[in-house]
Amino acid sequence: MGKSTHCVASSGMKKGPWTLAEDQKLLAYVQKHGHGNWQSLPQKAGLQRCGKSCRLRWRNYLRPDIRRGNFSLQEDRTIIQLHALLGNKWSAITAHLPKRTDNEVKNYWHSHLKKRLALKGYDPVTHKPKTTIFGSANGSTDDPKTSTNLNHIAQWESARLQAEARFGRDLELHKQAHHLYNNNDISATSTILLDHSKDFGPTDQLYGQNTPQCLDILRAWESILMSNYSEAAGGQDHVNSFGNGLAGDFEPPIISAISSSNGSSLMDCFFHEPIRQCFDENYGTSITEPFTAVPHNMGFKNGACLEDFGLWEIIMQGRKDCPISGISM
DNA sequence: AACCAAGGCAACCGCTCGCAG
């Protein structure tokens, strides 16, 4: 283990809140020279701070690509779902929240989301109901809402296990596909991916070998909810009624996003109405909150967020045989 | 208006990880 690098207040280093002048000094220095070695930066920049403090200030506050302000419902959901999957891995969670810092997400979790879950009777650590899954605190499951919530939690757990299993299989299959692709055996690559899509649906081939696990579980969960909803709705398509204008079957949501041409946001495509309702019931968020639309200039002409397809983009970059039309590369 | 408690958030601290020598 390395020597501790924390700031020593007695050595003349300043601590506490940063002043505007300090911010300006740090900002100016980094913009001109880059941060380079954080340990030596304060001296070069003329700051009475330790390097660690400078690094933190830059990362969490001064960096130009930071989005501040309220978290959208979409971000809320992402945090909650990823926290259920990853636990307190704030950096990993933040990796899926563009322009947010891990510190901000962590604080937001502790001050807002955790409480919301607790308020709804869920353990913020396990994301399971605080009472036993087979009955409420008073031993009754008569309350239909409680019953629904428990059912959703069971579905979530089922999705998680399903996703874990699938992730393992995905990895192996895509290793094979990737190997063949590297050897220019496009035909064999397609065969593997198409066979795979028979089992798991076509979205998987979009991601290539590095399917993000979080998206995988979201899809798994969603597919369970969608199939259940379909049954409950007597086979009628209520799912697509929200806004992406698609008719008919329960298409995998990401494919819905890609094939939609009316400018609907990723929210519209990725999380259909019943899932929002379910989420609202489970986590107490308000569906009346305006959804943050994904800017239409982020990649897909229809508004789907290219960042969500980042790995696929990397894989497909420069390829002329991109299977989906209408995508800006 | 003054006080107090609670909440929110920026910053700190200690530890681990990864890498170079």
Added chain:
DNA sequence: CCTGCGAGCGGTTGCCTTGGT
């Protein structure tokens, strides 16, 4: 392989703000 160092991560602290009395 071992050691030292810088960077990153997650938990915690403490100050400031806000809301209630």
